[in-house]
């Protein structure tokens with residue numbers, strides 16, 4: 001397929017997402033299944049256009065005075081791919097599968113409007129209701145922070161030191177553009193790919209199948225590292241899900257001590273067993289029933305709460321979620337977070353810690369939750385984020401946003417997905 005056919009397909013997928021209010025991944029999958037002639041390269045480029053269109057939805061709508069899928073898809077080529085209107089029209093010309101070239105009206109809108117004149121919430125590609133939340137989280141930098149959250153993400157890997165090393169992984173996948181990541185000795189980064197490029201499918205490599213590395217955003221790796229586990233600890237990963245953090249903790253503990261992996265939704269844990277086997281983790285057991293969970297009360301050095309959250313910090317990877325998210329969903333997540341924090345304190349030994357993590361930048365899910373927990377639980381204190389950062393990463397603390405409640409990572413500041421981390425220590 002040429003660019004025109006791919007653009008037409010992206011417009012079709014965006015219409016489906018809009019009319020049926022469905023996740024982009026589902027709409028793209030369905031399109032692929034009903035258009036078998038399209039190869040994997042075509043599907044990847046169509047995906048790029050769709051995701052870029054969703055990343056820059058408000059900007060494109062403002063420029064074209066239209067939120068029609070066509071405006072969004074063309075907006076992706078202009079705003080994210082850096083194509084000129086002339087280059088787009090040249091690519092569409094003579095392609096019978098392409099949508100109509102840019103009309104005189106569209107061309108005149110493009111020449112008369114500049115995004116630099118647009119209101120902040122448009123340039124930030126931010127839903128209106130999230131603007132005050134972004135302002136509270138990021139202060140005067142909120143527009144540039146949200147712009148960074150509208151970019152393409154890198155592909156990050158964590159070398160699994162139980163079975164390999166960063167050097168060996170880098171050598172094995174040297175053709176992918178992978179390089180050492182910041183902050184952590186195990187982190188690897190393949191930078192974002194521009195235009196119609198796509199990341200290599202590293203999960204099909206023999207090294208991945210042999211457990212040499214995991215796919216994990218460096219922000220998520222940093223959150224696991226900030227939990228500061230050490231040899232022989234007793235750890236409860238209370239919201240373990242598919243086990244991204246569990247595996248990182250297991251490697252950091254060099255297979256010593258015990259990690260208990262729990263999740264309220266048992267089926268969420270199901271991928272963990274195969275992942276643990278592949279990664280050579282032998283210090284993890286799943287805790288799926290109440291009785292086994294009760295036996296852990298008062299026994300834990302650390303409870304990791306990778307809380308259910310809005311995921312606003314991952315909008316680079318899931319831009320469709322940004323436009324589907326509602327204030328009601330935020331309220332629901334907030335009450336779950338409060339309830340989980342209250343529940344998990346019973347598992348701690350005196351002097352034990354809760355590591356509280358979200359992949360959100362909303363203060364309601366982060367500093368506010370920590371502040372209200374501390375107010376209701378005077379036997380807990382928040383560990384100083386600057387000290388934690390220094391102990392864990394040695395340098396670069398100026399890149400995180402530190403507050404008395406915890407620290408926030410973000411694409412603009414730390415080059416990672418958006419994450420919040422707080423350590424809450426129970427008095428001895």
Ligand SMILES: C[S@@+](CC[C@H](N)C(=O)[O-])C[C@H]1O[C@@H](n2cnc3c(N)ncnc32)[C@H](O)[C@@H]1O
Pocket residue numbers: 238239240241242243244245246262263264265268306307308309336340
């Ligand atoms: C952010 S995800 C966890 C991601 C996982 N830790 C990782 O690193 O791959 C949050 C998880 O919390 C679980 N969850 C939601 N409510 C919960 C509750 N009340 N108690 C325990 N787990 C809960 C969800 O099922 C979901 O798997």
